[in-house]
Amino acid sequence: MTNYSSNRKLYFGAGPASLPEEVLQEAAAAVVNFNNTGLSILEIPHRGKQFIAVLEEANALVKELCGLNDNHEVLWMQGGGRLQFCMIPMNFLNQEKTAGYIDSGHWAHEAAKAAAYYGNTQIIASSKTENYNQLPLLPESIDPSLAYLHFTTNNTIYGTQWTTEPKTSVxxxxxMSSDFLSCQRNFSDYGMFYACAQKNIGPAGVTLVVVRKDFLEKGNSNLPEMLSYAQHVKQQSLLNTPPVFAVYVSLLMLRWTKRQSLAFLENTNNEKATLLYTELERNSLFTPNIINENHRSKMNVCFKAINETAEKGFLAFSKNKDVEGIEGHRSAGGFRVSLYNAVTLAAVKKLIAFLQEYEQVYLKQ
Amino acid sequence: MTNYSSNRKLYFGAGPASLPEEVLQEAAAAVVNFNNTGLSILEIPHRGKQFIAVLEEANALVKELCGLNDNHEVLWMQGGGRLQFCMIPMNFLNQEKTAGYIDSGHWAHEAAKAAAYYGNTQIIASSKTENYNQLPLLPESIDPSLAYLHFTTNNTIYGTQWTTEPKTSVxxxxxMSSDFLSCQRNFSDYGMFYACAQKNIGPAGVTLVVVRKDFLEKGNSNLPEMLSYAQHVKQQSLLNTPPVFAVYVSLLMLRWTKRQSLAFLENTNNEKATLLYTELERNSLFTPNIINENHRSKMNVCFKAINETAEKGFLAFSKNKDVEGIEGHRSAGGFRVSLYNAVTLAAVKKLIAFLQEYEQVYLKQ
Structure with a gap:
């Protein structure tokens, strides 16, 4: 295969995230000639056998990697997490019920805000008053009559992450937008989970939705087709033209994930995060934002410098070393280094070396 | 630039549609290294200056090509036409009003069906009982109190097309999903128009929405952000992560459209369609589905063979000549040849030659 020149940078962006170069090369080739069809992946018919094969393989890989059986359905949708924020209450909330939300960060909060347009919601725990710098404390018992309990496994902006599920019969x-397939979870326990692809599993423009059949069957039916999960399931992600290219790149990422193995990726992600947090605690110029070690995200490591000179200084220093994407979210400031699956251990070690090198430069100034 | 091997076919698919090879090559290169940033177009931050420049140029080109001024806003959204079918009544219909719909084909019908979930709708004209094989006759006067009048400029499945707008103050x-930028229209007259990209302006996965400010201001405000056009306008298509790659390929297509000029494309589209319809009327084996010449689509030419032998025969014959994508929609049968902007006059002439060659083969059998 002809390869395009890449000249890769050390990229730690929060999303759209870094993707493995082998995936990028294969995706690029398919843009001109997909599977030797003489057509671009942008041109193939979405109901043709070529794309049906892409969808079926992608669905099977999601199930395999998550340890799911036929009790769950896999969907490829559009509109990001935000459209799911609206569709979840449309499909699963009704006049007689209340939906529970855990408010652990910006996106968790937005999910609850959207749901309130469609029915009664209850914030069962929140760390908003702590600026989301920790995970909220869950109540000892959760009202078992809730329609569902919504939470956000990883808080991309603030850098906290749930490693276990809330204990409840709801x-x-x-x-799971920002940590899906970065670690094992009890995926089969979920009524539904979803992830926009542009962190660990693909490019922006497609959202993976996995829903349990028995939960789906209890959902609302009086909805336009496009906003009904049941209709999307019935049409197997082909209710309308899906984002073909984004689904295909997601398939390439799922194949890559399987080649690496989820266990290997989880171990590597743990190692990457541990090395970086350890350095941030040692380095005299930087401090991690999240104090409680058990609440720290392994995907998004947020930290601050001791002063503005060090902050601006390290930004300029690292840019010179071809490091990109480490600025904090515009609402949080400081730094955010995202360690998604495609970010290698070697890249993290280089970044740590730069943190150390910059510390020496700064202290000698 | 390194070029991938393409081995292009003669492609007449109805969408995702054929794209010019120069656009495909440029898109492929950007998947590995976008604008020499050392990052893939799939990785660049959507709020970074590189992508903001893509969005701004794309918006400006849409306005320039459509002859629009700042009275209209340009949005790049997800969910295809179908999500717009739901968002239009959510945003522009209320309890006091009725929305008018012209039912000229499958998608026009689906748009009206979705709207009925959100308020009163009225079908002001329909050709459903004629199997949509003609455009419906519009009433002499249209109730001026309607909230809006929705119609579908080109009916992809049945192959009919409106060349002018309904006369109304509504x-x-x-x-405009399947004929946007294939011909001039009075774009500034519209309260809103929209087009999923995968016909004339890009790949599947992004939908262009253009809305007039004074119309938008009268819209409903009690909506979750994701379903509110006003919020998308306020955030300039960055309410959440946009489908970066699909927007970028759309920009490449808009640049290509400008290089060709809309007038040239319209002339060529007219010529392509005239040549093909003329051949279909001449050829003893085939007949166009749409009898009324003024109703015929220049984008999707639907026709049938005189019998099943000729139908299957020509399908096999043309496949041997590397022709792809000419089967009719599964609900209509027969043939559908789509003549979107990227389909060249030379390609249409080749297809016509194959129709003639096959006629000779068939008649000698």
Whole structure:
């Protein structure tokens, strides 16, 4: 295969995230000639056998990697997490019920805000008053009559992450946008989970939705087709033209994930995060934002410098070393280094070396 | 630039549609290294200056090509036409009003069906009982109190097309998915128009929405952000992560469209369609589905063979000549040849030659 020149940078962006170069090369080739069809992946018919094969393989890989059987359905949708924020209450909330939300960060909060347009919601725990710098404390018992309990497994902006599920008999719905397939979870326990692809599993423009059949069957039916999960399931992600290219790149990422193995990726992600947090605690110029070690995200490591000179200084220093994407979210400031699956251990070690090198430069100034 | 091997076929698919090879090559290169940033177009931050420049140039080109001024806003959204079918009534219909719909084909019908979930709708004209094989006759006067009048400029499945707008004082909303930028229209007259990209302006996964400010201001405000056009306008298509790659390929297509010029494309599209319809009327084996010449689509030419032998025969014959994508929609059968902007006059002439060659083969059998 002809390869395009890449000249890769050290990229730690929060999303759209870094993707492995082998995936990028294969995706680029398919843009001109997909599977030797003489057509671009942008041109192939979405109901043709070529794309049906892409969808079926992608669905099977999601199930395999998550340890799911036919009790769950896999969907490829559009509109990001935000459209799910609206569709979840449309489909699963009704006049007689209340939906529970855990408010652990910006996106968790937005999910609850959207749901309030469609019915009664209850914030069962929140760390908003702590500026989301920790995970909220869950109540000892959760009202078992809730329609569902929604939470966000990883809080991309603030850098906190749930490693376990809330204990409850209420159907769980999770936004896994920023840590899906970065670690094992009890995926089969969920009524529904979803992830926009542009972190660990693909490019922006497609959202993976996985829903348990028995939960789906209890959902609302009086909805336009486009906003009904049941209709999307019935049409197997082909209710309308899907984002073909984004689904295909997601398939390439799923194949890559399987080649690496989820266990290997989880171990590597743990190692990457541990090395970086350890350095941030040692380095005299930087401090991690999240104090409680058990609440720290392994995907998004947020930290601050001791002063503005060090902050601006390290930004300029690292840019010179071809490091990109480490600025904090515009609402949080400081730094955010995202360690998604495609970010290698070697890249993290280089970044740590730059943190150390800059510390020496700064202290000698 | 390194070029991938393409081995292009003669492609007449109805969408995702054929794209020019120069656009495909440029898109492929950007998947590995976008604008020499050392990052893939799939990785660049959507709020970074590189992508903001893509969005701004794309918006400016849409306005320039459509002859629009700052009275209209340009949005890049997800969910295809179908999500717009739901968002239009959510945003522009209320308890006091009725929305008018022209039912000229499958998608026009689906748009009206979705709207009925959100308020009163009225079908002001329909050709459903004629199997959509003609455009419906519009009433002499249209109730001026309608919230809006929705119609579909080109009916992809059945192959009919409106060349002019309905005469009314009611705000017009048009689904232009399958003929946007294939011909001039009075774009500034519309309250809103929209087009999923995968016909004339890009790949699947992004939908262009253009809305007039004074019409938008009269819209409903009690909506979750994701379903509110006003919020998308306020955030300039960055309410959440946009489908970066699909927007970028759309920009490449808009640049290509400008290089060709809309007038040239319209002339060529007219020539392509005239040549093909003329051949279909001459050829003893085939007949165009749409009898009324003024109703015929220049984008999707639907026709049938005189019998099943000729139908299957020509399908096999043309496949041998590397022709792809000419089967009719599964609900209509027969043939459908799509003549979107990227389909060249030379390609149409080749297809016509194959129709003639096959006629000779068939008649000698």
């Amino acid at each position: 159907p769980l719905i999770a936004d | 705000p017009l909303i048009a689904d």
